[in-house]
Amino acid sequence: MPRSVLVTGGTSGIGRAVAERFLADGADVVITGRREHLVESVAKDLGAVGVVCTGVVCTGVVCTGVVCDATDPRAVEALAARFETLDVLVNAAGGLGAAQPGPDATELEAALAQWRADLDGNLLSAVLTTTALKPVLAPGGTVLAVGTIGSERRGGSYGASKAALAAWYAMLSAELGPRGVTANVIAPGYIADTGFFQGAMTDTREQALIAETHTKRAGVPNDIAETVFFLASAGARQITGQTIHVNGGAFTTR
Template identity: 85%
Template sequence: MPRSVLVTGGTSGIGRAVAERFTADGAGVVITGRREHLVESVAKELGAVGVVCDAADPRAVEALAARFDTLDVLVNAAGGLGAAQPGPEAAELEAVLAHWRADLDGNLLSAVLTTTALKPVLAPGGTALAVGTIGSERRGGSYGAAKAALAAWYAMLSAELGPRGVTANVIAPGYIAGTGFFQGAMTDVREQALIAETHTKRAGTPRDIAETVFFLASAGARHITGQTIHVDGGAFTTR
């Protein structure tokens, strides 16, 4: 029987690559996003089911979860740099608060809400995965802090789901080219500096992350859980 897979933020970048990898394997894939037209068009291109859902909205997440009787793979790929737009009259601390809330909502609470809602239907042998960031280790600001908290929460989630035969891991990419993450702010100088930090001397790609997700959801990864897997070409090394 084909596996059931849910990819939040599956309309672009890493999320889309993950959805494409699972559909190529014959899985039944559901992707989510916030823009209806984009969700519909990408779902049609991939041969997936598209659902409009703001993963930081509890009611929207509840409606999403109600679609599933069972789920084999949950991938929380929704997120990115917060898009808070405090008014011009906002005080400094109000602007800081708006920025942090946007990053926490988009990168931490969205995954917590979605995973909490779907936990009851995760099947034995299944997996819950989330996309973190190298920014949790250095210079990540509010975005990196939100992703670091996500990794801490997933470590707890792993202990909770493990007795049910469900794994839980975070994948922390380094610089990934070909996404809209930097919102047009990437410069050639910055890009070359990020590539120079790697041991492989190349930028990562969405497919690099998608293949790691696919492996962690495979039979060969059933004893890997509670981990943050760094996929960054050696830009951040662990021991």
């Protein structure tokens, strides 16, 4: 029986790469996003390319798109109601918060708006989604979240929200471990070919980020997707409660 996989924020970048990786393995994948037209088009594209062939028999892999704002409890409840069982949950939704404090906001009001946007998008979205789906997580299942190297350096409110996510996942691991479910955070370094920087990346900054790595290359979404796939495999059942750094050596833990 194919595994059931949910990838929040699965319409682009790392989330889409993760969905593609599980589809290539024959999983039934649900992706979510907030924009209906994008969710529909990406699910259609992924479903079209998600074909598994065994011998001479080819079967289409199921990729379902669901519009869901992961910061909305009612929307998350509706999403969770779709599942009787879930093998892999990947919380990939998030990014730099788009705060809108208003033209007359004070400095403190603007700071509060930015922090709330980042905490909502990166921490609370994962908390709500995971809490809603905990009852249907299958034994031997996996819960993963995308963190950031920014939690270790100059990350501001975005990095702080991801650091809080890692702290919560450590507790989640202890809670889910007796059920045979693992919980880990993957912290990428600089990943090219995503919309994370919202057009603000310059050649100079990119070169500096690459220079910090030991591999002397930018990461790509598939680097993270392969790590996610491994952590959801039988070979990773004793890896839990960890933050796995995937950054080419730009940040080392020793």
